[in-house]
Amino acid sequence: MYRIKAIIIGLVMMASIDSMAQKPKLIVGIVVDQMRYDYLNQYWDNFGEDGFKRLVNDGYNCKNMHYNYVPTYTGPGHAAIYTGTTPSTNGIISNNWFDKESGMLIYCVDDSSQTTIGSTSINGKKSSHLNLTTTFTDELKLTNMESKVISIALKDRGAVLPGGHMPNGSYWFDDATGKWISSSAFVSKLPSWVIKYNESEKAKEYLSGQWTTLLDIEKYTFSEPDISNYEGVLLGEQKAVFPHDLNSLFSTTQNWNLIRNTPFGNTITMELAKEALKAELLGKDNNTDILAISFSATDYVGHTFGPQAVEHQDTYLRLDQDIASLLNELDKQVGEANYVVFLTADHGAVRVPNLLLDNNIPAGYFNGIAVLNNTNNYLSALHGGGNWIKAFNNYQFFLNTELLLEKDIDIESVERELVRYAMTIKGVSNAYTSNDLITGKGGKPMSLIQLGYNQKRSGNVAIALEPGWIYYGPTGTTHGSAYTYDTHVPMLWYGAGIKKGSTTREMYITDIASTVSIMLDISFPNGNIGKPISEVLD
Numbered sequence: 188m189y190r191i192k193a194i195i196i197g198l199v200m201m202a203s204i205d206s207m208a209q210k211p212k213l214i215v216g217i218v219v220d221q222m223r224y225d226y227l228n229q230y231w232d233n234f235g236e237d238g239f240k241r242l243v244n245d246g247y248n249c250k251n252m253h254y255n256y257v258p259t260y261t262g263p264g265h266a267a268i269y270t271g272t273t274p275s276t277n278g279i280i281s282n283n284w285f286d287k288e289s290g291m292l293i294y295c296v297d298d299s300s301q302t303t304i305g306s307t308s309i310n311g312k313k314s315s316h317l318n319l320t321t322t323f324t325d326e327l328k329l330t331n332m333e334s335k336v337i338s339i340a341l342k343d344r345g346a347v348l349p350g351g352h353m354p355n356g357s358y359w360f361d362d363a364t365g366k367w368i369s370s371s372a373f374v375s376k377l378p379s380w381v382i383k384y385n386e387s388e389k390a391k392e393y394l395s396g397q398w399t400t401l402l403d404i405e406k407y408t409f410s411e412p413d414i415s416n417y418e419g420v421l422l423g424e425q426k427a428v429f430p431h432d433l434n435s436l437f438s439t440t441q442n443w444n445l446i447r448n449t450p451f452g453n454t455i456t457m458e459l460a461k462e463a464l465k466a467e468l469l470g471k472d473n474n475t476d477i478l479a480i481s482f483s484a485t486d487y488v489g490h491t492f493g494p495q496a497v498e499h500q501d502t503y504l505r506l507d508q509d510i511a512s513l514l515n516e517l518d519k520q521v522g523e524a525n526y527v528v529f530l531t532a533d534h535g536a537v538r539v540p541n542l543l544l545d546n547n548i549p550a551g552y553f554n555g556i557a558v559l560n561n562t563n564n565y566l567s568a569l570h571g572g573g574n575w576i577k578a579f580n581n582y583q584f585f586l587n588t589e590l591l592l593e594k595d596i597d598i599e600s601v602e603r604e605l606v607r608y609a610m611t612i613k614g615v616s617n618a619y620t621s622n623d624l625i626t627g628k629g630g631k632p633m634s635l636i637q638l639g640y641n642q643k644r645s646g647n648v649a650i651a652l653e654p655g656w657i658y659y660g661p662t663g664t665t666h667g668s669a670y671t672y673d674t675h676v677p678m679l680w681y682g683a684g685i686k687k688g689s690t691t692r693e694m695y696i697t698d699i700a701s702t703v704s705i706m707l708d709i710s711f712p713n714g715n716i717g718k719p720i721s722e723v724l725d
Contacts, residue, residue, distance in 0.1 A: 238514070278643075293317070305382075313347050384458070395437070421445065617633065705724055
């Protein structure tokens with residue numbers, strides 16, 4: 188009897204080990220743009236059972252996942268998730284940054300050498316060439332060229348950066364035409380399934396109706412009243428109130444960008460992802476594939492209306508349905524035992540500062556243009572008239588080093604002068620010279636600024652604002668800081684071999700890439716600094 192029991196236990200253990208060792212046929216990476224971790228709990232009671240709740244209840248919830256650098260923006264966020272490293276290494280220091288050589292702003296995925304595929308607009312001239320490192324999607328392709336990588340998002344940067352340097356297809360929404368497009372960096376022509384979806388004119392269909400609340404508006408108890416002073420409005424609207432007449436707004440403006448500011452921007456993203464799943468036969472053979480999806484509309488809605496708005500909550504409730512629909516399609520097309528989903532966010536967001544101020548919480552609005560002018564005047568008073576600062580970008584001052592050298596003025600001494608002046612500016616909590624960030628040691632926010640600081644691409648002096656302060660407004664919200672409202676994001680794992688449970692252990696966004704790499708038995712991305720999340724892999 189004991190021998191039989193021992194044999195049974197051994198067989199069970201072997202089956203368990205074999206199950207964990209088997210690679211999933213498909214990895215689905217979901218990034219929800221501008222999603223704070225607390226939104227899961229905030230909207231929980233109004234979620235259905237098959238979306239976010241399915242991922243949480245039947246998957247593994249890493250409750251203490253943070254960004255370990257600033258700025259917490261979309262471009263750097265998507266890059267960090269998929270490269271496993273920070274802007275100091277991958278070079279994606281912001282969505283846009285001041286280029287010290289050309290004196291121009293650079294956009295993180297712009298590539299003038301490319302052409303648009305699927306449109307006559309310029310919106311497809313994109314690539315990952317500014318990302319200096321590999322992604323785990325690259326490493327998968329380098330390991331096995333038969334594996335497929337497809338990335339999809341409304342935002343070009345939300346599709347391009349996760350797809351890496353060599354995806355089979357990367358697709359984003361073109362505001363000029365209302366169609367999904369790509370770049371010659373990735374494809375020579377649109378596949379038939381993208382063309383077919385474009386011909387269905389789904390975006391136009393959604394913009395031909397109204398945006399009403401999914402539930403009775405009385406159930407949106409976590410939100411402020413439908414009309415408040417903290418909300419912005421859609422282009423063409425006089426006030427932010429349900430129902431939003433999208434048909435009238437679109438007919439008047441012919442502005443395809445409108446769909447980005449509604450939950451239906453997420454819906455068309457989900458629908459295209461489902462078409463990719465079927466047409467590209469993802470997860471259908473023994474070569475692991477990756478489908479990278481970024482839901483961008485949550486970010487646009489957050490920026491416009493703020494996290495206190497009914498529009499914000501409704502967008503998340505509708506996204507919950509979209510995720511449920513996607514999971515259901517994965518069950519049908521791939522099989523629940525054959526795929527793994529991870530869901531996270533590229534950054535969080537601060538509550539609207541005016542709302543905080545009205546509730547006696549310290550906050551404020553920072554005027555970057557005035558600061559740039561005043562700071563240049565300060566340096567002129569010390570060193571004589573001149574254009575001493577070329578740019579103030581991403582909370583960093585870029586000095587006119589050519590002028591300083593011409594005047595034989597020590598650059599490091601001017602940086603220290605800038606730091607002293609910056610600390611007199613209302614709303615500034617910290618300021619650092621380039622030498623501080625290269626050689627110094629300190630806690631937050633310095634350590635996070637350091638990991639976001641790239642010596643070639645970043646400025647001479649970096650500042651940090653006090654909690655609740657933003658360079659934005661006065662309605663809606665934004666992000667970018669080292670504070671927890673911007674760094675703390677969800678991290679959910681679900682699917683084949685993923686146990687049920689949760690942890691409160693502190694983790695960093697750079698841990699995702701190494702975890703997926705271990706899961707797929709591939710090399711870490713070449714700039715990776717993250718550590719595998721053992722709880723998910725055990």
